[in-house]
Each structure stands twice: as C-alpha cells, then as structure tokens.
Amino acid sequence: MLLVLVLVTIGVFLIVRLVPGDPAQMVLGLKARPEQIADMHHRLGLDQSIGKQFTSFIGTLLATGDTGQSIAYNVSSRALVLSRLPVSLWLIGCSAVLVVAISLPLAMTAALHKGGWVDQLVRIVPTITLGMPEFWVGLVFVLLFAVTLKIFPVGGTQPGIDGMLYSMALPSLTIALAQTPFIVRSLRTRILEVLGADFVVTLRAAHLPERVIRRHVLRNALLPALQLYGMKISFLVGGTLVVEQVFGLKGVGSLLFSAITVRDFPLIQAIAIYCALGVVLISIIVEIAGGLIDYRVRGGLGGEARHQEAGGVA
Amino acid sequence: MKRLHLPRTLAAGVALLAAIVLAVLIIPLLSPYDPTAEDISSMLQPPSFVHPFGTDQLGRDLLVRVAAAGRVDLALMVGVELLPFIIGTAAGLIAGYYGGWPNRIITLLSDALIAFPFYLLVAVVAFVTGTGVTGIFLTFLIMGWIIFARTVKGATASLAGEEWVESARVMGFSDTSILLRQMLPNVFSQAVIVLVSDMVALLVAIVTLGYLGLGVTPPTPDWGTMIADGQSFLATRWWVSTLPGTAVVLVGIALALIGDGLNDARRQV
Numbered sequence: 001m002l003l004v005l006v007l008v009t010i011g012v013f014l015i016v017r018l019v020p021g022d023p024a025q026m027v028l029g030l031k032a033r034p035e036q037i038a039d040m041h042h043r044l045g046l047d048q049s050i051g052k053q054f055t056s057f058i059g060t061l062l063a064t065g066d067t068g069q070s071i072a073y074n075v076s077s078r079a080l081v082l083s084r085l086p087v088s089l090w091l092i093g094c095s096a097v098l099v100v101a102i103s104l105p106l107a108m109t110a111a112l113h114k115g116g117w118v119d120q121l122v123r124i125v126p127t128i129t130l131g132m133p134e135f136w137v138g139l140v141f142v143l144l145f146a147v148t149l150k151i152f153p154v155g156g157t158q159p160g161i162d163g164m165l166y167s168m169a170l171p172s173l174t175i176a177l178a179q180t181p182f183i184v185r186s187l188r189t190r191i192l193e194v195l196g197a198d199f200v201v202t203l204r205a206a207h208l209p210e211r212v213i214r215r216h217v218l219r220n221a222l223l224p225a226l227q228l229y230g231m232k233i234s235f236l237v238g239g240t241l242v243v244e245q246v247f248g249l250k251g252v253g254s255l256l257f258s259a260i261t262v263r264d265f266p267l268i269q270a271i272a273i274y275c276a277l278g279v280v281l282i283s284i285i286v287e288i289a290g291g292l293i294d295y296r297v298r299g300g301l302g303g304e305a306r307h308q309e310a311g312g313v314a
Numbered sequence: 315m316k317r318l319h320l321p322r323t324l325a326a327g328v329a330l331l332a333a334i335v336l337a338v339l340i341i342p343l344l345s346p347y348d349p350t351a352e353d354i355s356s357m358l359q360p361p362s363f364v365h366p367f368g369t370d371q372l373g374r375d376l377l378v379r380v381a382a383a384g385r386v387d388l389a390l391m392v393g394v395e396l397l398p399f400i401i402g403t404a405a406g407l408i409a410g411y412y413g414g415w416p417n418r419i420i421t422l423l424s425d426a427l428i429a430f431p432f433y434l435l436v437a438v439v440a441f442v443t444g445t446g447v448t449g450i451f452l453t454f455l456i457m458g459w460i461i462f463a464r465t466v467k468g469a470t471a472s473l474a475g476e477e478w479v480e481s482a483r484v485m486g487f488s489d490t491s492i493l494l495r496q497m498l499p500n501v502f503s504q505a506v507i508v509l510v511s512d513m514v515a516l517l518v519a520i521v522t523l524g525y526l527g528l529g530v531t532p533p534t535p536d537w538g539t540m541i542a543d544g545q546s547f548l549a550t551r552w553w554v555s556t557l558p559g560t561a562v563v564l565v566g567i568a569l570a571l572i573g574d575g576l577n578d579a580r581r582q583v
Contacts, residue, residue, distance in 0.1 A: 003422070004429045127574065130511070131566005133518045135525050136442070136541055136559040139548060143556070147549045154549075238431035242522060246545075256434070260441050268441055275434050283327055307444055 010314050012269040013057050067273065068266035072259070078271035081252060085274075087157060088251035090164055091240050092282075094172035099179045099229075106180070107187035107225075108153075111195065121189065126181035135314040138174040138246035145170060155248035173246045174241045179232060186228050190221040210298065223290055230286035234279050241275075324575020331568035332474075334561075338384035347375035349382035350533045358551050367552040370543055376553065380561050383535035388565070390530070391517045394451055395509065398458030403505050405459060406466025407493050411474050420467065424460040432457060432519070440528040450520060450529060458512070465508045469501040503580050510573040514566045521562050536564050 042103065060066055066078040073080055110119040129137075146154040157167045194217045203213045241253030247256075252271060259267040340363065352372040361368040367376035409417040434454050443449040473479060474497075482492050523529030524538020532539055537558040544554025 001414055004426050007426050012438070047371040095578065101536065128563070128567055130570045131459065131514050131518060131563050133521050133525070133538075133541075133559070133562060135522055136555075136562065139541065139545060139555050140559070143548055143552055234429050234431045238433040241431065241433050241437075242526065245526065256437055257528075260437055260528070263441065268438065270433055272438055276429070279429050309360055 004278075005273075005276055005280060007076065009058070009061065009273060012053060012272045015265075015269075061273070067269040070259075070264055070267040070270075072262045072264040072267070077267045079272050080255065080267060081270050084250060084252045084255045087249050088240055088244065088253065089169055091171055091175070091244065091249065091251060092236060093173040094165070094168040095179070095236060095240070098172050098176035099183060102176060102180050103183040103187060103225075104218070107184045107191060108214070110184070110188045111191035112214075114192065119188075122184050126185070129181060132178075134174055134178050135242050135246045137177060138171065138243055141170045141174055142246070155246075156248060167247075167249075171243050171249060172247070174243050175236065178239055179236060182232060183225060183229060187221060187225040190224050191217060194220045226286060226290050230283050230290075233282045233286065237275055237279055237282075321575040321578040323571045324579060327568050327571025327573075327575055330564065331572065334384070334565055334568060335388065338381045338388065341381035342378055342385070344397055345375065345378040345381075347378045349374065349379045349535050358547060358554070360551075367450055367557050368551075370540070370554050371547065376540075376557060379535050379540060380537070380558050383537045383540060383558065384561060384565075386530060386534055387520055387537055387562075388523075389518060390447065390450065390520055391513055394454050394520070395458065395516055398454055398510055399462055399505070402457075402459035402462025403466050403498075403501075406463040406468075406505075407470050407497055407501070409463065410467040410470025411444075411489070411493055411497065413471070417467070420463050424464060427457060429461055433522070436519070436523060438526060440523075443557065445528045446531050447529075450523060454516065454519075458516070461508055461512055462505055466501050466505050469504050470497055473497060473500055503576070505575055507576045507580065510569055510576060514569045516574075517565060517569075 083214045110122045145152045152170045244251040244253035256271045328470045336535045357370045439453045440449040521538035524536040525542045530536035540558040
C-alpha cells in the first residue's frame, strides 16, 4: 500500500516533465513573451536541475503536504484540494453506507432462498447494469427523480446536515448501484458456503432461533466481502470523481477536470497524490473494520487463520 | 459424442450484438442525413417519422448520429483492447509458468495499479497526451493488461503443476513450445471470457471519457459527447441524452450475455 503512494508520487513528478513541449509555454500560451516564460520557469522551479527539482518537490510535499501554487487559482494546491474534500468525502461515505444497506439484505435473501425470485433478480440485473455508464445512470436519475417526480434536487449541495444528506441521495445512489453487483455476488456465494459449514448444522440441531443462526452466518460471511470491498475502493473513488460532474457537486472530481482544461499541473499533482492517499487510508479503515468483525484478525492470528474455513468460530 | 448445445444466453447475445453492428453499419448508408450536418431550422425536435430519434441542439439527426458514433466507439473498443489482451496473456503465461521474479513483478505492478482510481489515471494521461484517442490507447495499455495477466497467470500456474507438463519437458520439448502449443490453447478460452466482459468496461470508459471531454473529440460523433450535449436540456429534451445512453446499455447487455454464455459453454466441455 505504501508502495502505491511512492509510485504515484514519483509518477506525478515525472508526468509534468514528460509532457511534450515546455510546461510554461503550455500554461501561458503561444503568444507569451520570452521573459514571461523565464519568469514562469523560475516560479515553477523549472530552471533548476531535475535532481534538485525532485528533492525540493519531495521536501515540500513531506513538510507541508503541498505541491506548489495552483496556476489557475494562485493559491496553495493543498488548500484547494482540502477545501473541496468535504463534499467528496460526504459522497464516498454516503455511497459506502448505501452499498452495504443494499447488498446485505439482497445477498442474505438470495442465499437463504436459493433459486427464489430475489436470487434470480440478483443474477440477472448485473447483466443489464454492467454496461451502464455511471454518469448516464446519474442523468437518468435526475430525469426521473428530480425533473419528473421532483423528489430530489437536480444538483448542487444544500446547507446543514439534512440538506447535505438530501443533496447526496441521488449521486450516492448512482455510485452505490454501480458497486453493489460485485458485492452482492461474492457475499451470496460466501453466505452459501457458510450455511453449509458444520457449525450451522450444529446450531440448527440445537434448535436455535433462525434469527440467531443468521447473525452467526452473516458475521462469518462478512469478512471476505469486506476484503473484496477494500479492493474496490479505488473504483468507489473513481466513480465519485465522475459522478460529481453529473450533479454539479463542487468536490475534488470537478476540481480535477477543470484543472485539466486549464492545464494547472501543480493542482493535478496534488489531486493525484491526495486521491492515492485517500484510497490507502480507506483501505486501512476497511482492514480495521475487518478486525472488529473477526476476532482472529484482531488477535493477531490473521494470516493463515483468515484463509481457513470460517466454520465454528463465530 | 454428446452434441454440445449452444447456451441460450450466448445465442441471444450474439444475435443482439449482430443486430447492433448491422444497424450501426447500415443506418448511415440509408439515412438521408449527414451525422455532422447542422440544420438550425430543425433544432431539438422530438422523435418523429422524419427524425425517429429526434434532433440535437444543432439540428443534427440523432438516429444517424447514434449509428455513426456506434461505428467510432465500437471500432475503438475492439482496437484498444487488442494490445492489452496480447501483452496481458503473454505476461500471464510467463509469470504462471516460471513463477519467481516475473511473477513477483506482475503481482506488484497489478496491486499498485489497481489501487489507483482509473479515472484519475485517465485524467493524468489526458493531461500529458491531450484529449483524444491517443490518451485512451495509452491508458488502456497501462491498465488493461492486468486483468488478462492475472487470469492467465492463475490458470497457467495450476496447469504447470500437472504431470503431462513435466513429461513434455522430460521428452525434450522446449519451454517456448510447451507455452505456445500446450499452455496457450488451454488457458485461451478463459482469457477470451475475460476479454468479453472487459470490453464492456472499456466501452463504458470510452463513453465516460467522451462525456468528460477527455475522449473522442468533436466533430467525430461519440456516444459520450452526445450524452454530455444533452445534459443541459435534460429537463425538456430527454431524447438527446437518453437515446445514445441506451445504445451503450444495449451493447453492454449483448456482451454480458455472450460472456455468460461462453462461461456456460466452457463448463459443459
């Protein structure tokens, strides 16, 4: 995971140097005077040697978490990204909660009534939704729920926690629906496996209430699903970047795409690094959540024990 | 020998895809309209007999535009996927067969790349190459091979442990010949199944890039830019955005059905 951060940092440093032509020229346009370009070179530190540029880039990044002044906004890139972060975090958070809220009952019902209508539905729906671009689903939601039924706002954010939840409903549903098929599928398979385990037979034989048995089954099936979810975090973040654009949310995603059109590279560097950092942090949170569900991970047994059959230890 | 019956999903998928490809090829030939010809006098008209899909904000016929965009996007989908497919399969064969450091490098690279949000990479690549087809090619060259390498690696590794591979080696077959003549045919079907489902993801990505203004550049018609065009009139002119999107969804369904069908067919054998 740390490796990702290192690779991304080196990558984004090199990217700017890989751009064909002169970054300063690119920013200022073709009509720029030579002294303007020299000035920009100096401002961006491009008049120094590559080695020196790299050490100063890493130095500032580690010391202040910044990648330099944004060219378009003329303020620190870090400050810009941080100012846009809350909206994106809200969106990711709401989406993650929705994914769980949709997937758990669906997978549980599908597994408990194998071959039933919910099970069929869970198998067929992904075939259709797989080819649906997230942004298009978002637009269709706007058309249905905001324009026609007028239940939710067309876009933007509203003040207050309730206003925020209200404005996040459609965008987070859009992102969540793209994620659920994978989660439901793997969770269903996992629940079926656990249902066949010895301990469930024992619990059944002991005439425990079905409700209690379900809780034990779910607990055992949840961990692998959570690990899979952890692997899909980058998709969640990627989806957020795009869906923000559909709903006119002023988050990191809309900042990114506007930074590209104006070729604001310190800002792009900052966004890339902070997104990678976000993915790493969320993965760590997922790992910790996994530990709370499964005491074998918490107890430091981890590794080998985690891969063994989950039967009988809940 | 028992006659293999074609899974119904496969038949349905192939039929749907064939219908789409045929429509995309024929409609521009038969239509009286040019996909890029603007006609301000017939702007944003709803679907009718004259314009079955309506017209867009520049008065262009949407039916012929959806078809023309289909030509562009479908060709791009197949063209872009080819190289990652070959590279990924080759890398997977090598890593699965030899293990050791080729295996470690591939695992490391794929772990690192998978943790990086795809659309962020796209944005960064688009920054370097400028918008357009080059960026799409490059991004998929970087990202696309991983899924094939992973699948093929797993399949090859499990084959490599089998006795017939060992005996082939003892009989003096070279590694290259074992890899190409024995391993490849065995793992190829799995790679193709992954290819089909990955193409759906690729098409979605191409269209999304178009929507974000980072993909196919106008005036070349593309489903993504068409959907973006319609976004500002979504409330009153629903057809401009929804119809090109439906085309994407239909291709997705066709490919998903083919993928499911191939999977079933493989299990039958």
